[in-house]
Amino acid sequence: MSIDPFLVWLESTPLSEWVVGSPSLLAFPGILALHAIGMGLAAGLAAVLDLRILGVARGVPLIEFRRFRPVLLGGFWLNAVSGVLLLIGYPTKALTNPVFYLKLLLIAVAMGLFVRIDRLIRSGDAAAPATARSLRRLAVTSLVCWGGAITAGRLLAYTYHRLRA
């Protein structure tokens, strides 16, 4: 069954028309700007946490670095919301592009890794050799996923084949 009727309907909703068509800077341009800021906060803080695990800034106790967790999660939720708005604006463009699903997958994996890393740190034995080893492995994977998610996101502008239903 085709999803085209759904896409046609979604693109005709007032919210979709506002995101795409409003001349206001708060519409499409503003949402894109928020999406870039959220990316910086989520991917940036995750990357810095990964670097810390890999040996940068050893003087920063991992358990204390958890204080930045709300900032990372704030960036993530900002992007979940702004991302859904962008998706409502151009559902066909995103949903007919395999790169979009790759981006979502990479973000899901990266956030899953963050949750596991955070749990290991909270457990309190991050310094134990076995835990430290798994932390390092998770950190490297996380860096790769965030880099991939950002790249996939940027390539969405170049890889779509259908703009509107």
Place this chain on the structure above:
Amino acid sequence: MLYAAQIWLVHAIEQHSPVATLMRTHWAWPIAESLHFIGLSLLVGAIGSFDLRLLGVARRVPIAAMHRLVPWGILGFAINASTGLLFLLTEPDQYLYNPSFHFKVLALGIAGVNAGLFYATSYRQVFGASPSLDAPRRAKVIALVSLTAWITVIVCGRMLTFYRPGDCVGELGLLLTCTPR
């Protein structure tokens, strides 16, 4: 005056831009953009968290320890300065006549001077022999300016697309914000 300087700069870059040919190959531009976004994230992660620490987040982390992250923010900045230069050298008119680019450069300048001020005014209190866990008020103001300036840089960068210069008709501002024929 300023207009003439802008036009001269655009022409000068257009006439001998060594990277334009490379940047116009199939995937060069998108790859450079992806690196620009990765650099942005690194910068926000490292400099943003250091600024937040100065403002009092994660108070029990020594500021000097947190400062070890800053070189990674500088790496992010270096990635973005290089890729940004590639864009500028390939499509100079799209940037030099773009009001959003003018504000982006202004915010970058403020961020730079502000970072200089941090080291000039607060180095001793923050990194000295007996540093306090709380940053001096001056350093907190600087951290706030830094966060604001970098967010402005990101917003202006993202807005570039929506302020692309058209052909010159009608009013002109302090700087050219349209492409002269």
